[in-house]
Amino acid sequence: MLMRLPTSVSEAQEYLTEGAVPVGGATLVWAVWQRDGFPDHAMSLRNLPEANRIEAETLGAAVVLNRIDDRVPEVLHRAASTVGTGAVRRTATVGGNIVGSTLRCLLPAALVLDARAVILEPEGVTETDLGEVLAKRQLLLSLRWHTPIxxxxxxxxxxxxxxxxxxxxxxxxxxxxxxxxxxxxxxxxxxxxxxxxxxxxxxxxxxxxxxxxxxxxxxxxxxxxxxxxxxxxxxxxxxx
Ligand SMILES: Cc1cc2nc3c(=O)[nH]c(=O)nc-3n(C[C@H](O)[C@H](O)[C@H](O)COP(=O)(O)OP(=O)(O)OC[C@H]3O[C@@H](n4cnc5c(N)ncnc54)[C@H](O)[C@@H]3O)c2cc1C
Known part of the structure; x- marks a missing residue:
């Protein structure tokens, strides 16, 4: 398996077009790959600045759950702090939780923030709603929202x-x-x-x-x- 680590959106777009499978912390996908076989290409967004932002109104998809703090609204911070064990939170990412897990503890928090999903498609970066990302399992770059009261x-x-x-x-x-x-x-x-x-x-x-x-x-x-x-x-x- 070739692991791609893009450092720019255009590089990520190129790897996506080549068919690279997104991977976050591999807390879920590793066991699946061991059972079913590894893909030829995988892509981690861990070196992509756009997927690593933690700001008052943005959270990157490659952010590891235990890095989510009070820079984001309380609802999201608390949701991240309740996921699994400390070991899971040290490895699992926002993208893996929202798009790739079944429990998705971050999803109710993202919904009440009315968060929009910034996604990467072969045609480029676009914004959509969370329902569509989940249905189509698109490549999530980040979430953005307006700060609530x-x-x-x-x-x-x-x-x-x-x-x-x-x-x-x-x-x-x-x-x-x-x-x-x-x-x-x-x-x-x-x-x-x-x-x-x-x-x-x-x-x-x-x-x-x-x-x-x-x-x-x-x-x-x-x-x-x-x-x-x-x-x-x-x-x-x-x-x-
Ligand atoms: C012991 C244990 C306890 C857990 N408890 C909880 C819990 O209480 N609440 C909860 O919500 N979850 C829980 N989980 C699930 C945990 O949140 C997931 O393991 C984690 O979110 C997956 O994240 P990851 O970054 O490791 O994803 P990976 O395993 O890397 O990927 C999982 C899937 O997501 C896809 N993916 C990854 N990143 C992206 C992206 N940016 N865009 C699109 N698709 C992407 C991958 O292609 C793959 O299909 C638990 C897991 C474990 C192992």
Whole structure:
């Protein structure tokens, strides 16, 4: 297997056209390759500056999870800090988690930030929504979003042998002309649901609007966690 390590987007584009398979930290793909055979070409974005940015409104796909800190919104920082073990977080990348894993603990956080995916295609760099990247498994270069007023994330304890643990991510965004928009994403029973509602200052009103949507279908345990997270979030004065 030839491992490509592009240092520019045009180089990465060339390797992608040659059919190089993306690889992050290889925490998942290594076992698959050992079982099914190694590809001729693989490509890691670890030396590509565009895939290594950690900024207030950008996160590169090659960033290793344990490098994600409070430069990004709390929801994303906390999501990364709950993934797997310390050893996994030292190796696994944003791109591998969002595009390549099944648990995708970063996905609810990215959804409530309304993050856009910056991807590389044989034709060049373009921007798309996360749903499309997941469906087509495109090469993710980075995520970008607008800083929310505030955000939070919680992951419930996993039950041994059960489905992936319940996750609630929420972010409050300023709206042009006043008011705020609350985005909530819940991972329940291995599926991610998300909802956006206007927030006019009353947590009770916002929660009852949420319950008229997907939240109303969730079991009591999930609803309680959403209630707690949303109430805590909208009562904060401000901040990331
Ligand atoms: C013990 C253990 C515990 C874990 N616990 C959790 C958990 O609690 N929550 C959670 O969310 N995940 C968990 N995971 C999964 C973990 O997040 C993944 O192993 C990791 O995200 C994969 O990242 P990687 O960089 O190693 O990807 P790799 O193994 O390198 O690649 C995985 C797939 O992603 C593709 N890929 C990699 N980078 C890109 C890119 N930039 N663009 C497009 N495709 C790309 C590869 O082609 C491959 O198909 C756990 C894994 C382990 C081993």
């Amino acid at each position: 505030t955000s939070n994330y919680v992951k419930a304890a996993a039950e041994p042998g059960g489905p992936s643990p319940l996750v609630v991510a929420a972010a409050l965004h300023a709206v042009a002309g006043g008011g705020a928009l609350l985005r909530v994403a819940v991972r329940f029973d291995d599926e991610v649901f998300s909802e956006n509602v206007s927030h006019h200052g009353s947590a009770d009103e916002t929660l009852s609007t949420l319950r008229r949507g997907f939240l109303g279908w969730l079991p009591a345990q999930a609803q309680e966690l959403v209630d707690r997270q949303v109430t805590g979030l909208v009562s904060r004065p401000s901040g990331r």
